[in-house]
Amino acid sequence: MTGNEYTDIVKRHTSPNGRVLSILEEIQRKYRHLPEEALRAAAEELNLPLSQLYGVATFYTSFSLQPRGEHIIGVCHGTVCHVKGAARVTAELEKKLGVSEGGTTGDGKFTLESVKCLGCCSLAPVVSIDGSVHARVKPETVDELIKSAIPGGAPGD
Amino acid sequence: MTEGGIKHRVESGRDLQALEKKGLELLYPGRPRIAVAMASCGRAAGSGRIYESIGDELERRGLDASLVPAGCPGLCSREPLVTVLEPGKARIYYSGVQPADAGPLVSALAGGEVYQKRALGAEVEDRLVVTGRQIDLGPPPGNLGLLADLDFYRPQVRLATRNCGCINPFSIHEYAARGGYRALAEALAGDPSGIIAEIKKSGLRGRGGAGFPTGLKWEITAGSGHDEKYIICNGDEGDPGAYMDRSILEGDPHSVLEGMIIGAYCMGARHGIIYVRAEYPLAIKTVGHAIAQARELGLLGENILNSGLSFDVEVVMGAGAFVCGEETALIASIEGHPGEPRPRPPYPARQGLWGKPTCINNVETLANIPLIAGRGGDWYAGLGTAGSRGTKVFALVGKVKNSGLVEVPMGTTIGDIVLGAGGGPDGGRKLKAVQTGGPSGGCIPASLVDLPVDYESLTGAGTIMGSGGMVVMDESVCMVDMARYFMTFAAGESCGKCTPCREGTAEILDILDRITQGGGRPEDLDTLDELSRVVKDASLCGLGQTATNPVLSTLRYFRSEYEAHIKDKHCPAGVCRNLTVYRINPELCIGCGLCAEECPGGAILGRDDQPRVISQESCTRCGACYRICPQEAIFFTGRGMPGA
Amino acid sequence: MPEMIINGLAVNFRSGETVLQAALAGGIHIPALCHHPGLGHFGSCRLCLVEILAGGRPGLAASCSLPASEDLVVETGTERVVRARRVVLGLLLARCPDAKPLLELAENLGAVKFTPRPGDPGCILCGRCVRACRAVGANVIGFAWRGRDRRVAVPFDQPPADCLGCRACEQVCPVNVIKVVEDRGRIRIFPWQSEIEMAYCRNCGAAIGPGVQAGRLQKRFPVEGPLSGLCPACRRRFQAALAGGLVIQPT
The missing domain is CATH 3.30.70.20 (Alpha-Beta Plaits)
Incomplete structure (x- = not known):
């Protein structure tokens, strides 16, 4: 992770529209968080104040200043998922993973998040694992779900 | 999933006809066509595996058929959905298809039979709403009813969602075969002010929530003299419980692009941006593909259809902030700032992105544009009510039997949607309330089922149309908990710029937390009422101005439930x-x-x-x-x- | 000059002015916290609310960002305005229970009592310091996080290397939570923890200003040779002496 790598990312995004967001999104994807040096390098390269990038980095929920886990488990807390028991799904996952919502397991493998509506309301409650959405999730079977969605990724392994 | 075929630029009506002809060959091939609904909802239900299984099965049997992905036909609760069309026969819809069904389904197809076990309904004709043309498919099988006769589809008039579930969203040819880009070609041959006049005549209002007249917005932007202007498609659909924009972007992206290009011509914009929220990766991918296709064929770029119009579109992905659905926050976000709204005026139509005139339209609004441009404002205005013309897509979800996207004429009653199309609450429970408009809307009690859904009626009842979320609630839902849920959402999504929204929503949430945990005090209801009114009155942007509607509407219609929580320490729904x-x-x-x-x-x-x-x-x-x-x-x- | 109606009185305004500016010029007092005449409008505190009766969308609007216009009729003391103002002030007080300027305002205008839940020490998030730093400073502070977590911050909570020490933030803060401490040739600005070495005149030893700012000036408008590093008074004196043919030995 050298300053140059960050600068290269910045240089790849040329359209002024949404430039800051797309640069930070790529850094977040690649490094699973926004390292301080990355924001400093990007601010320098973009000739923008660091305070602006820091504001953006802390405002949007896609970004994190702390490293997120290898796998992101996002429990949808849209309205329908809420009335259909999303809280129970989250509670079960918290128990299984041993972290609270928003936390990352000690081995850096999983991050448990609450996500805003994924737009799959007719199949609630839904859980997104590394971007793919799983329908009608039951608290009793979250274990199975993680195992099947992440090869070799049973919690606690 | 991409397609080859015509590579040269589309420059004339004749080129467009060639595009259409190729599309018709894809839509109605001389062999069976199997389409699997593979929007995000379908994929969540497992349609990816169905697609693979059917493919394997076709290969195993050596059956010559075309297998394509499609968008969502709306009935999400019955997904995975598959349609099969054989030449000369009605199209059969299958629901709840499992990988194990692939074998029997393909073998039924090989024998020219309907696979009864999963058959849902038949379609005997295709209506191309853009042109009014009708294509007869064939007679229905004797033992299967028509899809259009199902409760879910009977009240529907599918305009904005006309192609969703029908075409392969990765095929510009299939879009053209359904009459796509024809309205654009006609528009480019005419006068921009004429099209704006048609849109004004149509009575189309913004489908994103505020309901501002679209024609007027276009007129103001067109009249804002500047050499550089922007048109932005707002796909930051953040209302929990609403997903029509996702469905349109995933199922029919070209309808949105065509709407934008027509807008660019009318308003003199050279740059277009589609802002899609990060939670919709498939929509981002589908739209990106559609843009590349349109660019390749010259429908985006320089001198579109030889008209002199130059216009291009790019996608910007959001990063997780509900407030970015607000116009000025959306602009701040694209410019690289936190999504903080600023006071209006100046309105974006005069001073928007990078200080230039900018027209921001919602996805569903734009999908309607080609229809209005193609068939005229009067035709569109023939549907709906005096103040709310046309149709609206609703996400009918929650505790309801048939759940999914329904598109109905404005003015249809809540009852016709929830009890009719939706079939009422699941499991024979009693309907308690219907929540519309997401976190900006309110809860309407079951006693108001005869309320027509149009902008004014909903506002009068204390809720809003919003982007069209319609969450059905039965007796097992606690209204105080619902209010608390929406305040958690609002407090978490408030940007924090203005005092009432930042501090007020947090204060209201504290009170609701207390009430649902048994610490409610008699004076809480008055405090909630006063705070909610002030947050609504005094906040800077639309988020704060509507954030307390869920509290105000539940206080209005379900006060006794609050009182039970406070006085009797009792949650009648057993939720708290x-x-x-x-x-x-x-x-x-x-x-x-x-x-x-x-x-x-x-x-x-x-x-x-x-x-x-x-x-x-x-x-x-x-x-x-x-x-x-x-x-x-x-x-x-x-x-x-x-x-x- | 065009006129609008505030509290039943005709008030003159210049084109481009806001209702708040017109009111103040016309001698009508409207309380405001985030507004600062030198910083453009922002509309965050919502204390300057007025009620539009005609000529605009009926309802409450922040007068600091409402353009004055000829057919506009507003009131500054309707029941609706008063109620909203008392709630807004109450919410700010719950956040900053000890802020003197707020307590004074509450005494005059009244405030609804809410349970105190202090935010970032004493800050009402009016954003004046952020805007001042953007306008005249080096843009080192900004808003971070959102909702109730929102606060004015320096990136990564580390002393900002680029702070000019211009003290604009301190000067515009309406609740005096930004403090500057001068100590042995340095100034320290809290809560940013900026530390700026002062520059002194090579000749007389008087403070010229923050070192960073002096350095910036030197870069932008270089002063060469014997005149560099001097305070303006010494420089002028030396300039005159040089013109008279003297050779100066800096002390």
């Missing part, structure tokens, strides 16, 4: 755990022990066929026993109620 005490009626209990097996806390005591007892010390009040008891012997009561 701290208030709920579960008991077993020994007269009804048959000692089956199912409750004890289900109880996660081991709180149910007793053995053999003796009536069980709940240990209140160990009970976590999760309600699992209550839900499983076959005798309905388990009941709950309020903590502060006699006998608790």
Whole structure:
């Protein structure tokens, strides 16, 4: 992770529209968080104040200043998922993973998040694992779900 | 999933016809066509595996058929959905398809039969709404009803969602075969002000929530003299419980692009941006593909259709902030700032992105544009009510039997949607309320089922149209908990710039938290009412100005439920755990022990066929026993109620 | 000059002015916290609310960002305005229970009582310091996080290397939570923890200003040779002496 790598990312995004967001999104994807040096390098390269990038980095929920886990488990807390028991799904996952919502397991493998509506309301409650959405999730079977969605990724392994 | 074919630029009406001809060959090939609904909802239900299984099965049998992905036909609760079209026959819809169905389905197809086990309904004709043309498919099979006769589809008029579930969203040819880009070609041959006049005549209002007249917005932007202008498609659909924009972007992206290009021509914009929220990766991918296709064919770029119009579109992905659905926050976000709204005026139509005139339209709004441009404002205005013309797509979700996207003429009643298309609450429960407009809307009680859905009626009832979320709630939903849920959302999504929204929503949330946990005080209701009114009155942007509608509407229609929580420490729906005490009626209990097996806390005591007892010390009040008891012997009561 | 109606009185305004500016010029007092005449409008505190009766969308609007216009009729003391103002002030007080300027305002205008739940020490998030730093400073502070977590911050909570020490933030803060401490040739600005070495005149030893700013000036408008590093007074004196043919030995 050298300053140059960050600068290269910045240089790849040329359209002024949404430039800051797309640069930070790529850094977040690649490094699973926004390292301080990355924001400093990007601010320098973009000739923008660091305070602006820091504001953006802390405002949007896609970004994190702390490293997120290898796998992101996002429990949808849209309205329908809420009335259909999303809280129970989250509670079960918290128990299984041993972290609270928003936390990352000690081995850096999983991050448990609450996500805003994924737009799959007719199949609630839904859980997104590394971007793919799983329908009608039951608290009793979250274990199975993680195992099947992440090869070799049973919690606690 | 991409397609080859015509590579040269589309420059004339004749080129467009060639595009259309190729599309018709794809839509109605001389062999069976199998389409699997593969929007995000379908994929979540497992359609990816269905697609693969059917492919494998076709190969195994050496059956010559075309297999394509499609968008969502709307009935998401019955997904995975598959359609099969054989030449000269009606199109068959299959629902709830499992990988194991692939074999029997393909073998039925090989024998020219309908696979009865999963058959949902038949379609005997395709209507191309853009042109009014009708294509007859063939007679329906004797033992299968028409899809259009299903409760879910009967009241529907699908305009904005006209192609969703029907075409392969990765095929510009199939879009053209449904009349796509024809309205654009006609528009480019005419006068921009004429099209704006048609849109004004159509009465189309913004489908994103505020309901501002689209034609007027276009006129103002067109009149803002500047050499550089922007048109932005707002796909930051953040309302939990609404997903029509996702469905359109994933199922029919070219309808949105065509709407934007027509807009660019009318307003003199050279740059277009589609802003899609990060939670919609498939929509981003589908739209990106559509843009590349349109660019390749010259429908985007320089000198579109030889008209002199130059216009291009790019996608910007959001990064997780509901407030970015607000116009000025959306602009701030694209410019690389936190999504903080700024006071209006100046309105974006005069001073928007990078200080240039900018027109921001919602996805569904733009998908309607080609229809209005193609068939005229009067035609569109023929549907709906005096103040709310045309149709609206609703996400009919929650505790309802048929759930999915329904598009109905404005003015259809809540009852026709929820009880008619939706088939009422699932499991024979009683309808309690319908929540519209997401976190900016309110809860309408079941007594108002005859309320027509149009902008004014909904506002009058204390809620809003919003982007079209319609969450059905039965007796098992607690209205105070709902208000608390929406305030959690609002407080978490408030950007924090203005005092009432930042501090007010947090204060309201604290009070609601307290009430749902049994600490409610008599004066809380007055405080909630006053705070909610001030947050609505005094906030800077639309988020704050509507954030307390869920509280105000539940206070208005469900006050007694708040009072039960506060005075009796009782949650009538049994949702608020701290208030709920579960008991077993020994007269009804048959000692089956199912409750004890289900109880996660081991709180149910007793053995053999003796009536069980709940240990209140160990009970976590999760309600699992209550839900499983076959005798309905388990009941709950309020903590502060006699006998608790 | 065009006129609008505030509290039943005709008030003159210049084109481009806001209702708040017109009111103040016309001698009508409207309380405001985030507004600062030198910083453009922002509309965050919502204390300057007025009720539009005609000539605009009826309802409450922040007068600091409402353009004055000829057919506009507003009131500054309707029941609706008063109620909203008392709630807004109450919410700010719950956040900053000890802020003197707020307590004074509450005494005059009244405030609804809410349970105190202090935010970032004493800050009402009016954003004046952020805007001042953007306008005249080096843009080192900004808003971070959102909702109730929102606060004015320096990136990564580390002393900002680029702070000019111009003290604009301190000067515009309406609740005086930004403090500057001068100590042995340095100034320290809290809560940013900026530390700026002062520059002194090579000749007389008087403070010229923050070192960073002096350095910036030197870069932008270089002063060469014997005149560099001097305070303006010494420089002028030396300039005159040089013109008279003297050779100066800096002390």
